[in-house]
Amino acid sequence: MRPNIVLFGDSITQESFRSGGWGASLADTYSRKADVVLRGYGGYNTRWALFLLHHLFPLGSTKPPVATTIFLGANDAALAGRTSERQHVPVEEYKENLRKIVRHLKECSPTMLIVLITPPPIDEEGRMEYARETYGEKAMTLPERTNETTGVYAKGCIELAGELGVRSINLWSKMQETDGWQKKYLRDGLHLTAEGNAVVFEEVVKVFKEAWLDASEMAYDFPHHSEIDGKNPEKAFQQKCL
Template identity: 65%
Template sequence: MVRPQVVLFGDSITQQSFSLGGWGAALADTYTRKADIVVRGYSGYNTRWALFLIHHIFPLDAIAPPLATTIFFGANDAALLGRTNERQHVPVSEYKENLKKIVNHLKDSSTFNGLCEISDIFYNYDTACFVSISKNIDCSNSTVIVLITPPPVDEEGRERFARSQYGENAGKLPERTNEMAGVYADQCIELAREMHIPCINIWSKMQETEGWQTLYLSDGLHLTPEGNTVVHKEVVKTLRDAGLKAEDMPFDFPHHSKIDGSCPEKAFQ
């Protein structure tokens, strides 16, 4: 049995999701022995650059497409023109169009028509041997796609961070604003609505809590452990709503309590 995968595709907020208290690591713990969490986070990337990766990460001929994929871009696309990080800027209409291309590619790469051949290995306890069996199974499948909006931006936090890094050379004007991140978040939500896929509005969700600026953001943009907890909770909720409840998913091998100490092979038939 191949354990299914949940792929996290995004920018630094995804790449860093296995740091201490990270949302990716927490997700791996939630789906322990049920699904592998595969991180495909690329620090600094925007959706325009992400398009160069999708054929590699999600090949059209994949035998086992992901069970679910989160797409979490926009924080870099929303960097302002004419400011320090303008090379990362992607116009909001193109951001939406790029997200659409990513979603469509994921749909193409996770949908099969008909049967595919796989081989699996079983233990034959009469002969005490492993036997390999090839079989045709119905691989018609499609991945659960979850869009996540960019998080909110704390401009003061960004300014403090820039000063701590570059001192007097820090740009005087913000390279990102919370308002602009919200414009990108809106387009992400609209696309999800148009394409009938779930979307987590993390921009809005985080701002519901007093003090979100420093409670959830470590440098005005990236997540604190508490911010990671919010993302983890929302992703789990969304996956559950899409039918992927960890408690209903099978273990990849028997729970140890099901193994008979004197005749363990029975549990592995």
């Protein structure tokens, strides 16, 4: 009955229903209008995400999502030869994988609103602090992600969105427009604070609204309680759902 909005991505999507999370805020905004479906896979890169594609978005579904956010790249951009090397995917392959994901979604539904989101910027100092707190003396001495390299992936993501004609959010650039973004938006140099979540939420709502998925213009699934006549409730429901 209600349309589905799918959030597909890595840990930044998976944890988006924690307190103040961007996913939960979206579910609240679209409450009684669309269902927000959480498909976040912590630690995943685009190479691994491809294995899930046909399971999460089966071709021939009678109810494909009306909108999907694709929020991947933070793990692809982990550096080769450093502690998170296992997750590294070269930028050209990252773009190619995103292209496959977008093509598959368009095949699922040519009208699906697809939004590519770049990884957030990296606060290298924050990553090192987090590693020292977590691993002590065994912590890495060289960063496993750099802001510069993640920026290359962000650029690739935006270029690809332009090429494929889908919408995009350059979170990497957007967050860096604000002074002190390193601690304001990132809690461990990579994952989002409540304020960082608020930025993602605002940007996604803006893009959805600019397209055609504006919550304020969507009808409630059933009558608002103020439309229900206490003495004759059938009337409101006859109009809306019988």
